[in-house]
Amino acid sequence: MRILVTGAVGFIGFHLAKRLLVDGHSVLGFDGMTPYYEPALKERRRAMLQNYDGIQFVEGMLEDSAHLRDTVTSFRPNIIVHLAAQAGVRYSIEHPDTYVQSNLVGTANLLEAARLCPPQHLLIASTSSVYGGNADRPFREVSRTDFPVSLYAATKKACEAMSHSYAHLFKIPTTCFRFFTVYGPWGRPDMALFKFVSAIERGIPIDVYGEGRMRRDFTYVDDLIEGVVRLMSIVPKTGAPVTFDNGLDSLSPVAPWRSVNIAGGQPIELMDFIKVVEAAVGKPAILNMLPMQMGDVEITHADPGLFMALTDYLPATSIEAGVQRFVEWHRSWTQQAERSAT
Ligand SMILES: NC(=O)c1ccc[n+]([C@@H]2O[C@H](COP(=O)([O-])OP(=O)(O)OC[C@H]3O[C@@H](n4cnc5c(N)ncnc54)[C@H](O)[C@@H]3O)[C@@H](O)[C@H]2O)c1
Incomplete structure (x- = not known):
């Protein structure tokens, strides 16, 4: 398959792209190489990915809508995994604009590109931070996410909502995965x-x-990637909720859209x-x-629960x-x- 990975030289994007290349897919990595943390780490990750035959790399910012659109329409991905974002809770307090640009404008541009060239499945990284001040624990996908306590969380919640509207309007099957404190080799220096x-x-x-x-509910990066790869082939369809013990599917009643926690609990x-x-x-x-x-x-x-019911897998x-x-x-x-x- 042709798979577009945004944020491909980021921590998670690097591990995902590597796994997809090893599995024999053709991967286009799109990344702006932003200077949020030491560029040497991103350069090294990029060099390692370039050792594989199936990789193409495009350096660009999500905010450059024309470049992003041209990249997507010429590659024509079967699957898009959208990981590029300004991450980090604490940095969002002093640098709100970066989050508005990368996460809101950037994700809106990505959705427009996906509308022009719809993939079979669009998967978007969201975060446990969307649960914010919700005191109902453990967090379920159907728990309320109306109480963000950082701008980072608010922008990620907005990405979920924007992608839902595109899934509804343009029938783009979309999964938003909520990651919980991912760690492992090649990790982020700000964590x-x-x-x-x-x-x-x-x-x-x-x-x-x-x-x-x-x-914190930590997830080891290889476990996370296994979860992401399994979810890639579980394409949401409107009106086909998964039922499981004591759980409620988060599948939208009006769109092929679902949010899923990836974590061990x-x-x-x-x-x-x-x-x-x-x-x-x-x-x-x-x-x-x-x-x-x-x-x-x-x-x-x-x-x-929902993650296990969908993928038959639990981070271990x-x-x-x-x-x-x-x-x-x-x-x-x-x-x-x-x-x-x-
Ligand atoms: N690592 C975690 O624990 C964690 C937890 C929850 C959610 N997430 C989400 O997972 C995704 C990946 O996180 P990560 O830990 O790999 O972060 P990362 O910072 O290592 O990777 C993000 C990548 O996106 C690129 N990028 C950022 N803004 C961009 C822009 N505007 N245009 C183009 N490229 C841009 C960066 O250069 C970087 O390589 C993010 O969406 C993040 O919010 C991560």
């Missing part, structure tokens, strides 16, 4: 695991927000997570205890094994960066 490992290795204190009482407290990181690094952390940051939610906890990598793999990768990445600096 806690990367920051913790870098600091503990160097004996620098780590900032522990929410006094360590926050809980096993949240872990921040202090326990830090213990796992300390064990993997082999050194104790120096803790700088701080209150909750603006925009953060106290707990993310997925109900994976233990946090110990996943963090260990991240630490090993981080060491080799740091050594490589030090070698190229000398």
Whole structure:
């Protein structure tokens, strides 16, 4: 199949594109190589993808509607996986405009391109952050998402809503997957695991927000990718809800559109997570205890029932094994960066 992956040199996009190439698909990676975090990481990921025969790479911004439209109409993808976005909760407080441009304008442009050249299935990355201040846990796809506590969450909720309108109006089958704190090799330097490992290795204190009482439902990246790949072939059809024990399908009554959590449903407290990181690094952390940051939610906890019913799969990598793999990768990445600096 011809698969367009936006955000292909981002953390998740890189892993997805690699998996699709290994599976023999033809992949067009579209990415603006934005400077949100160290460009060397994105360049390295891009170079690794370019080792595969089936890859084409187009550098461009979602905001450039004509370029995006031409890219989509000339490639004519069977499937579009839209991952490119300005990610990060905390950055959205100081840089709202980037979120408006990348996530709102960018996603609207992507939807217009998909309208001109409709794929068999459009899959869009959303986030656990859309559940925001909802106190009903675990979060189900049918739980309310009307209480965003960051602009990042608000823009992702808007992406879900915009894509629903296109699914309804133009019959574009669409799945919005809600990711929950994804981690693993080639991960994002702005995320806690990367920051913790870098600091503990160097004996620098780590900032522990929410006094360590926050809980996160972590997903190891390979598990996430398995879920994404399985969902690619589960194309929503209007009026065909999946039924399962104690669950409600989120399928729209008026459009081939569905939202799905991808997570294991096993949240872990921040202090326990830090213990796992300390064990993997082999050194104790120096803790700088701080209150909750603006925009953060106290707990993310997925109900994976719909995801399991649809895919017959549940993320299974233990946090110990996943963090260990991240630490090993981080060491080799740091050594490589030090070698190229000398
Ligand atoms: N990593 C997580 O834990 C997590 C959790 C929830 C949701 N998500 C969502 O998953 C998706 C992928 O996240 P990630 O962790 O891989 O982030 P990432 O920042 O590593 O990847 C995003 C990629 O998109 C590109 N990009 C950003 N804005 C762009 C624009 N306007 N035009 C073109 N390219 C642009 C960037 O260059 C980057 O390579 C995002 O939509 C994010 O919001 C991630």
